[in-house]
Amino acid sequence: MSKHAPFAEVQASRPDYDAKDVFSMTKSPNPDWKPGQKQDAILKTEGFTADSPFREVEPGKDLDNAAMYKMMTWGITPRPVAFVSTMDKQGRTNLAPISWFNHVAADPPSIMISIVKGNRPSGRKDTSDNILELKEFCVSLISEPFVEAANYAAIDAPKGQSEWPLTGLTQRESRHVKVPHVAESAFSMECQLMHHQPIQNDAGDTTQNVFIARVRKFHIKEHVIDPDDTDIKIMPEKFKVVARLGGWTYGRVTSGYEVPRPVWAREKEDLERRGLVKEE
Secondary structure (H helix, E strand, C coil): CCCCCCHHHHHHCCCCCCCCCCCEECCCCCCCCCCCCCCHHHHHHHCCCCCCCCCCCCCCCCCCHHHHHHHHHHHCCCEECEEEEEECCCCCEEEEEECCEEEEEECCEEEEEEEECCCCCCCCCHHHHHHHHHCEEEEEECEHHHHHHHHHCCCCCCCCCCCHHHHCCCEECCCCCCCCEECCCCEEEEEEEEEEEEEECCCCCEEEEEEEEEEEEEEECHHHECCCCCCCCECHHHHCECEECCCCCEECCCEECCCCCCCHHHHHHHHHHCCCCCCC
């Protein structure tokens, strides 16, 4: 028996999604903080003091694989979601959301996705098999207006059943790769595989496949680009990109704050005055 209440009942008890809850900027949490300053009074309020209790978890000893996955996906957040479109050599298309994803370099522009093992004869998922066959794929970012459709692409469809018609989303032709990308997405990337690294557990079984790919072309909707910026700055209030948390939970990006990055040449004198500079 499930320990969770029926999702339809839980969903019905929650307030409606508010599309007008637009992105806004606030002050940073502690704008008066100074280098080297202890702030236990502030941290204590939220439970983040250095001496607050810890639970130590040792892989392979304290949690089984399912519990480890659950803990890591709740702890390493928020994660961007790669909406990955692929194609096999017969031209059959596949679409899947992958939340182990990020960019890894700007020169050359490169991204990483990591895909859990599958139940196909290869031991991989269709997405992994297709990437290894064609050596190319597309990644489209997911925005709030089509998150349900994107999430539906995670269905465990049988081999040969494309997720595209199930989602109602639109294929858009790419320029450098055969694989289409999602026309509804505000930010898509055409990718060519550079590196593939299987991840093996202590028993020698492949449990994950990591792919690093070079981006050959970006496709960005004009309405999310800041017209007042000389570079291509994506406006979060227009992008409405979603983040992945743990379980079934997605997160919204509805507010932000700026924390300027320090520069040593400008900070050195003040740091010396505070006794924080170590003499070599």
